[in-house]
Amino acid sequence: MDVVLPCLDEAGALPWVLDRIPAGYRAIVADNGSRDGSAEVARGRGATVVAVPERGYGAAVHAGLLAADADVVCVCDADASLDPARLPDLVALLASDLVDPTAGRADLVLGRRRPTSLRAWPPPARLGNAAVARRLRRRGVPVRDLGPMRAARRADLLGLSIADRRFGYPLELLLRATQAGWRIAETDVAYTPRIGRSKVTGTPLGAARAARDMSALLASIR
Template identity: 80%
Template sequence: MITQCDPTQASVDVVLPCLDEAEALPWVLDRLPPGYRAVVADNGSRDGSARVARERGAVVVDVPRRGYGAAVRGGLLAAGAEVVCVCDADGSLDPAQLPGLVAELTAGRADLVLGRRRPTSPRAWPPHARLGNAVVAQRLRRRGVPVHDLGPMRAARREALLGLPIADGRFGYPLELLLRAGQAGWRIIETDVDYRPRVGRSKVTGTPLGTARAVRDMTAALARLR
């Protein structure tokens, strides 16, 4: 079980956007490395996620505005460490791998480090979701952003992240983050991380139709931000 620490003593804060992840949270929180403080941004959970997180020592912030981007921003505002990570709370990503991302950042090799997902089994990343991600990543590379994955695990400096003019409060947030970071001249690199089958059903790309809608929305966002 993690122990809650004072924000001035945490070396890294880990923002965990959360919507009904009570089943996955114990494993996720228990995998946090020493010195990494969990900031669970609860986005209206009805399954007791906030209670589970508090019982395991996490800081919990209530984010009433629905949407992934809104939850991430709420967590960043509640964080206190200079270095912050963002990680899904559904058990698909292992927080124990976060130090690999943070090391690239603190060594001065990057301003934004993304976890490039490597599936641990065929069930971890359905073909339709993987294809949709590849399509959007290719369009980002055409815009000069050197990524192959819109990775939901990332590390950066908190103040720099909050300084980016990101307007999307929903699932277009990762795309706009990368575009804004690229426009600001950030050095962006990727490092491989394991990608496991998530606990429960995806709220974005759980079905081919959901993936198609996500690709459509992100393509529209690319056009708006050109």
């Protein structure tokens, strides 16, 4: 299994994150222009590092997928808010020949975030996520979270031809997957306070960009 870790200035969190990668999983750190030595920290911990000059969450995830070579690929934030040790729980729910085919039941599995404190997921960000998820359910997408922890087959992910390279990537993924008839499942994962400041909800500009990207996607994809 490969784990794509989109990364922008996460040197403080990467040691914990990389130490929690499950045995048999390869960490691919998609470095999105970090200036704090994140790439060096990742290499020092044995991770594969991919330089991603195009800024944006979607650009980092896509570059990581291209660098991966495992049949099943996971994605997880690199800020220590999510525990990579939970990734096998997501993989076990996949309809995949690589796991027990009688147990798998989904083509895409998301980690539904369960915050451990208000600081882990501030109310404005949590309410915004819930509002988008509610709009998705009205369109037949069975989710309650646009979870940044997920697992799916690499070839299938690339086959969706997701175009967004910014904050709208997770939303486009869910819309395209539903259009393609994918079975989508969620499993609860703990969501803890991140190390460092969020690039999205941590700044007014980041939050505004995320809202703009997601609103445009919801309007353009039917």
